[in-house]
Amino acid sequence: MGKKIFISGAITNDPDHKTKFAEAEKHLQEQGYVVVNPAKLSEIMNSDEFQWEDYIKVTITMLCACDSIYMLQGWQESKGAREEELYAWVHGKEIIHQN
Helix, strand or coil: CCCEEEEECCCCCCCCHHHHHHHHHHHHHHCCCEEECHHHHHHHCCCCCCCHHHHHHHHHHHHHCCCEEEECCCHHHCHHHHHHHHHHHHCCCEEEECC
């Protein structure tokens, strides 16, 4: 069974985030990971009724189901990514930073 990994990085205010997440997803899949890509949430949660607080609840739940987290470059600029990294650290998940 493959190791599950969650991608974390800036989404809000980054018009290129889908490309960055997709490239990371491909790279991680090539390494044998089962990848959870939260950038795809906008396809599901596409209503104006969903706020940032709704997204972070879902991403933390997604992260909870994973073994590791992959921090994209610039993750420190994202409030959500900082919360996800902290959750991973507190819960003993492997934290991998993009080179």
